[in-house]
Amino acid sequence: MIKLAYIDPYAVPDIRVASLQILQNVDAFARHDMQVFVVTPPSHTTVESLLGRSVSEGVVFSPLNDPRGKWYFPFNTQKIFFLMVRRWLKRNPVDAIYTRNLKMARFLLSQKLGIPVIFESHEIFAQSFKESHDLSQAKNQRKYQILLENEHFVYQNAAAIVVLTSFLEEDIRRHYNVDTPCIVSPDGVDSVAANEALKTVSQLPSIPVSIFYLGSLHPWKGIPTAISAMRHVTGAKLTIAGGNAEQITTLSALAQQEGVAAKIDFLGYVNPRQRFHEIARHDICILPLTKTSIASRYTSPLKLFEYMAMGKAIVIADLPSIREVVDESSVFFVESENSEELGSVLQRVVDDRDEAQKRANAALELAKTFTWDHRAQQISRIIHHLLRQN
Incomplete structure (x- = not known):
């Protein structure tokens, strides 16, 4: 059975749409020959309160202490959480890593952990930023350049990219000139x-x-x-x-x-x-x-x-x-x-x-x-293929 770490710097379960999507993804992954470790900050919400039921037995919640917002850590940086993730991965061997958070993916790939990292992309962040910000301002121009650099690094170095539409794959390849394996897999329904x-x-x-x-x-x-x-x-x-x-x-x-x-x-x-x-x-x-x-x-x-x-x-x-x-x-x-x-x-x-x-x-x-199980089947095939190649 594949051991998959699904990592995100925000709590899961949570009422955020992204968190709900992650929760339903990992639930479906666990029904398709995977043990899924959900590595996030602690949650203050129960799975049952969001889904009306529990998740599959193969889902293991592995919350890491999050000092952000505490009186002794008055900063909002995610770097401490990233370092805690690295330590968790060294103590808990997994076969593959999955994330949809760009900064998280950038950090994990820069660590050269020897573990395939699959990145799920929902947009080209640099393009969305460009459409909603004035790039004549130096501050925005710097942020835009950072997004370009981070996205190029992730798309170039990820073991595979999961996208929601073929148009997103097309734009990633055109903007960043990468040949990373890519799977088009729309969202689903519970x-x-x-x-x-x-x-x-x-x-x-x-x-x-x-x-x-x-x-x-x-x-x-x-x-x-x-x-x-x-x-x-x-x-x-x-x-x-x-x-x-x-x-x-x-x-x-x-x-x-x-x-x-x-x-x-x-x-x-x-x-x-x-x-x-x-x-x-x-x-x-x-x-x-x-x-x-x-x-x-x-x-x-x-x-x-x-x-x-x-x-x-x-x-x-x-x-x-x-x-x-x-x-x-x-x-x-x-x-x-x-x-x-x-x-x-x-x-x-x-x-x-x-x-x-x-x-x-x-x-x-x-x-x-268009169900989460159908989506999990698609993505699990890619993960199995990647692991056979390594």
């Missing part, structure tokens, strides 16, 4: 939790029709477009779940400005354990992503697969990253950042329930191929 929710929650149509967004409220998610789109929709209300108080305040002000405040409810934070039940309560689910690199080329939205697994009508931005997963037979596409078209398509879905149900059924069937 089919166990989804199936349980389908059994227990009534899915009778709402009056008015209920439109739903669940996820973070980062700018690249396109929520302002969805809010403006409600000007063109009648007979429906939009519920937005997620985000912090500051983000909700800003978006509430936009809803007032657009004259649609009465059509929009902000639900705030939803515990991951309840996410499928929340999805089940609504009729139409949306992902109004923007044209940024992370949305158009790199993302593999967890929420898309969760919407699909709950058999929902889905309205989503028409972007290359999304087209890799679905087509018009299973979702309704709209032009990204076009609020008028989004409103028009939402109205069509509200009015044509037969077509909405037809595509929802197709999405539900397609979701069966």
Whole structure:
């Protein structure tokens, strides 16, 4: 049985989206001939509170003491944790290391541990930074150059790279000129939790029709477009779940400005354990992503697969990253950042329930191929291959 160390400088389990993805990944890895050691700072959250169940027996949580924030260590540096990871690896032999944290990967690869390091990439950080910062400022230019150097080092020296879309692989190879083995493996869905929710929650149509967004409220998610789109929709209300108080305040002000405040409810934070039940309560689910690199080329939205697994009508931005997963037979596409078209398509879905149900059924069937277990099988094959070569 392969011994895999999944290492991250942030606690797992935790309510962060990245932590939830890691938790579901390691759970699936452990079901596919691996013993997985989760090496992170201590967690103050239980697995059961997030998943509604325990993880596989092959998952071993190995928390390392984290001095950050303590009175005797008033610094936020991750270097101490990195050194503790190195010591843990010397005391606990493993066959391979897996991480999705760039700084962690850079450190591990620089240590020449003689252990294959697999890096899971979710974006080109330098590209995302360039799109969201003013590079005429010297401080930002320095950060950008550091990101370029770190990414090149990791992509050049990793034993393998796992990416969410083929476009991300294409951009990594073009930007950094590397020939490192790469596997394209989209995110997945917790089919166990989804199936349980389908059994227990009534899915009778709402009056008015209920439109739903669940996820973070980062700018690249396109929520302002969805809010403006409600000007063109009648007979429906939009519920937005997620985000912090500051983000909700800003978006509430936009809803007032657009004259649609009465059509929009902000639900705030939803515990991951309840996410499928929340999805089940609504009729139409949306992902109004923007044209940024992370949305158009790199993302593999967890929420898309969760919407699909709950058999929902889905309205989503028409972007290359999304087209890799679905087509018009299973979702309704709209032009990204076009609020008028989004409103028009939402109205069509509200009015044509037969077509909405037809595509929802197709999405539900397609979701069966996008599970964490399917993803674990893909990645485990790569790890087995790497270890046979060494």
